[in-house]
Amino acid sequence: MSWPDLAPIRLTLLLATVTTLLLLLLGTPLAWWLATTRSRLRPVIEAITALPLVLPPTVLGFYLLVMLNPEAPIGSFWVRLTGNTLTFSFAGLVVASLLYSLPFAVQPLQGAFEGLGRGPLEAAATLGAAPFDTFRSVVIPASLRGFVTAAVLSFAHTIGEFGVVLMVGGNIPGRTRVLSIAIYEHVETLRYSEAHVLSAGLLLFSFAVLLSVYALNRRARFHVR
Numbered sequence: 001m002s003w004p005d006l007a008p009i010r011l012t013l014l015l016a017t018v019t020t021l022l023l024l025l026l027g028t029p030l031a032w033w034l035a036t037t038r039s040r041l042r043p044v045i046e047a048i049t050a051l052p053l054v055l056p057p058t059v060l061g062f063y064l065l066v067m068l069n070p071e072a073p074i075g076s077f078w079v080r081l082t083g084n085t086l087t088f089s090f091a092g093l094v095v096a097s098l099l100y101s102l103p104f105a106v107q108p109l110q111g112a113f114e115g116l117g118r119g120p121l122e123a124a125a126t127l128g129a130a131p132f133d134t135f136r137s138v139v140i141p142a143s144l145r146g147f148v149t150a151a152v153l154s155f156a157h158t159i160g161e162f163g164v165v166l167m168v169g170g171n172i173p174g175r176t177r178v179l180s181i182a183i184y185e186h187v188e189t190l191r192y193s194e195a196h197v198l199s200a201g202l203l204l205f206s207f208a209v210l211l212s213v214y215a216l217n218r219r220a221r222f223h224v225r
Helices: 007-036 042-054 057-068 073-082 090-100 102-116 119-126 131-142 144-159 163-169 179-188 192-224
Strands: none
Touching: 007 042, 007 090, 007 102, 007 144, 007 179, 042 057, 042 102, 057 073, 057 090, 057 163, 090 102, 090 144, 090 163, 102 119, 102 131, 102 144, 119 131, 131 144, 144 192, 163 179, 179 192
């Protein structure tokens, strides 16, 4: 059995790491707002956030391709700023992955925040804690399981992306050829041994991720009891 090129694995791990960090940074305030707001816009924002769960990846990828191309406002701004295009680039893959994996970060965080209740926040307020201090010293430690779940699911989901990254990034070696696309190319060219190695590794990784998430949730429920 021949071993495949490791470049797509390295690129995929880099993409998943960058995407996960950005999702935690950007998804936390969004999840907090959804968990605490009484705005009538909440169902609309929740629906938009969850859209990637039901929308075919190729549909999302197509509209991202339209939005990010050099002739579109966002794409042309990026070209003026960096001299490179968003489409068929690593930066474009990051943008696509952020949108496609957004619900996998926001929903666990939102659930963790909603599970806190008002008691800890009101207790911190009576002690004179500012809102940011309350969030940093009370909300984050109490919602640690939600942060871990969001990070693990976001990382794993980004690794398994195919349709969105193919539409936005194509299949450029060293730049946009991620693991899922490499597997597809190996199958297309009848290089089944390399496809087996990559697919088996991805299968084992996905199982390990799900097992760790379920074990974490079960342990947390046990401690609550």
